[in-house]
Amino acid sequence: MTESPKPRRGRPPLSNKTETRDRILDAALEVFSERGFDGATVRQIAAKVGVSDPALYAHFKGKKEIFEALLKLAGPDLLASAGPSLESEKTPMQLAIPETFGNIVATWSTPRARAFASLVLRMGPDGLSNMLQDVSLRLRPHFTAWQERGELCKDIPVDVAIWQVIGPLAALRITYLHGNASKADVARAKLLAKTHLKIVAQTLTQSRRQEE
Amino acid sequence: MTESPKPRRGRPPLSNKTETRDRILDAALEVFSERGFDGATVRQIAAKVGVSDPALYAHFKGKKEIFEALLKLAGPDLLASAGPSLESEKTPMQLAIPETFGNIVATWSTPRARAFASLVLRMGPDGLSNMLQDVSLRLRPHFTAWQERGELCKDIPVDVAIWQVIGPLAALRITYLHGNASKADVARAKLLAKTHLKIVAQTLTQSRRQEE
Amino acid sequence: MTESPKPRRGRPPLSNKTETRDRILDAALEVFSERGFDGATVRQIAAKVGVSDPALYAHFKGKKEIFEALLKLAGPDLLASAGPSLESEKTPMQLAIPETFGNIVATWSTPRARAFASLVLRMGPDGLSNMLQDVSLRLRPHFTAWQERGELCKDIPVDVAIWQVIGPLAALRITYLHGNASKADVARAKLLAKTHLKIVAQTLTQSRRQEE
């Protein structure tokens, strides 16, 4: 991933056809997530790929385009990979929440997903807000269905409920599931997520009479 | 020719010395939080202060030093400004949690605190992790005390409990209480925080027999 | 499967070999004349030809060689294409000047010749000087003959006389007969040339006694 075969002048002996583009994206993900857009240099990316920097310009129009291509990959990655449990709105909440979101956290634990987390983080608050908002939107039909079926208690507005679930997960992701998280971090994140999901599933179910 | 050309009426220059330093820090906070360390330029900071860029070097050794000075201010700012309720470990949890942490969220809502949030965010995941960990450490004695007094249910490890409280708050801060958050964002954050704290206080109290 | 897939009807590929070379030169003429040597890029030329840029290197050793090949074509083009009237030194001056040089101007009006004009222009003053000097040299025998036969007044040195004729024509070419000259420009150039040639022919004939 870091070591490069250092190809001679001219076209390398063929083996990586158009996959160079992907190798660039991989390297860029690494570098951008470590240093942010402004902190990263084209040279660093190229070096990580094992080519000279002008080579990148055969595949992308410029630094910005590389970054944007990366973002386009990051979007779907976030929650969309939620897994089957959320496919249908019929799944009962008590089941869907621990399972589905558990899966998501598992997905987030892969090195690649963690790098993406750092990437988005570095973009500043807007990156995160938009992402959360996006996810919120996609979750809404499920939560509405649950509330209509009485699985989700009615005292609480849907979007607040949604946030109850994903807000802490986002925090988890950001603090424990970033690019250079240790194994311990990842383990801890999984534990916290599990606890959180258990509790939140339970809390959202029971009516909140006792508040008064 | 006889009159002194300096009309020294009004406020004496008593503060002029270090005042500039603070103005620089203010400007830097703004710029750094908007663009990140690498994206910000010394010129931008200087321009915002209204001086030429070499002027900054009379107060700081360089860009990095300005940034670090800012960070030194940001640290304490985060949670330490928790307010009186946490001063003593005697305060009962049911009371301390909604009140204290409510105050914290209020503190976070000021423009300055929001700028700091963006600043730390831009630093990448380490900034956040450290911050959270730091806070966690400082909160630990209180939570331990509560658990010993039976106010915090004993099925849950303290640090998990701590995270139950502050994790979501961190998420809130990051997504809704950043540098250029709208008024609506801030309001929403407050609402979510209130709901969260109410629920979490309650959840942490009651034993979790029903899990089985 | 039995039929040959190549429908070889029509013109046989006899010319395909060097035809590309010419197409390159054409494209290069256009590009170089529009942007100058340094402003032009190999890619632009290749694009105009409709091939990829390394393709050019199969026909020329490099950018410079293309340019030089072009120059080799431009040289003869300038005045040499003077037409029959100058073939023999016998033609009387009164006739030769309006006719011959009129033809030359006509030649200069073709798009290709105009592109060449721009090309040479872009090369800086040396290009022009050399060109003029070259022409001057080739014209000299004719003018000498005319002077010896008394058709050209003897008060004036031959080379001054020559310049009297071609100097203004050069100016005309440069200002009105360049690459992207409008139709109006061309028309104007022809008019000015005609007037000029008429007058100059006349002036050069008559002795200049009246100067004293």
Next chain:
Amino acid sequence: MTESPKPRRGRPPLSNKTETRDRILDAALEVFSERGFDGATVRQIAAKVGVSDPALYAHFKGKKEIFEALLKLAGPDLLASAGPSLESEKTPMQLAIPETFGNIVATWSTPRARAFASLVLRMGPDGLSNMLQDVSLRLRPHFTAWQERGELCKDIPVDVAIWQVIGPLAALRITYLHGNASKADVARAKLLAKTHLKIVAQTLTQSRRQEE
């Protein structure tokens, strides 16, 4: 002009206050006229000034701006410096033409003016056309006056007459009075100009009955 005092780091010992801007323009004129816009590099200009290239950016926004600043100086330089004879339209043509335009040619002979000539030349045909047209426009009132007073024969349209005068001069300038013209070139240009002006003045005066 070429040798530079090579100042140390930081501000040079003061002696050239704001004149640096002018020194840049001088150097740029030299470099641009020798290599054209695209062929010249900012580094070359800076080197000729004796500073490092970023220094130029304190005075100009970029390479283009330097070039344009130069052009703004070139415009007036051309013919405007015509001298007193053209100030009033009363000056008789027979006198004005040899004298005034003689002065102009003298002006053109200075190294600086010659560099400008090369500069404009390198810009391609448009530069020249515009320049000629501009001059033509400014000359028109004088020629009209002369024609009305009968000093300029009426058989010829004013703009053709104007071109009769300045066209050859332009040719002269371009071919003999460019940046790196030799002394001989300059001398020759002056001779040719003198002859030309004498003849043209005479020709434009006398009616052209004899044409028929």
Next chain:
DNA sequence: TATGAATGAGCCTTCATTCAT
């Protein structure tokens, strides 16, 4: 303390050119 002018380092990008196919 503050500034105008200047600098070394380095960045993103383009260009002419080459290599293997």
Next chain:
DNA sequence: GATGAATGAAGGCTCATTCAT
């Protein structure tokens, strides 16, 4: 003969920083 991929060189420009004032 032509192409896709890659490269060394260099170019324009910005940046943090320093110097003399």
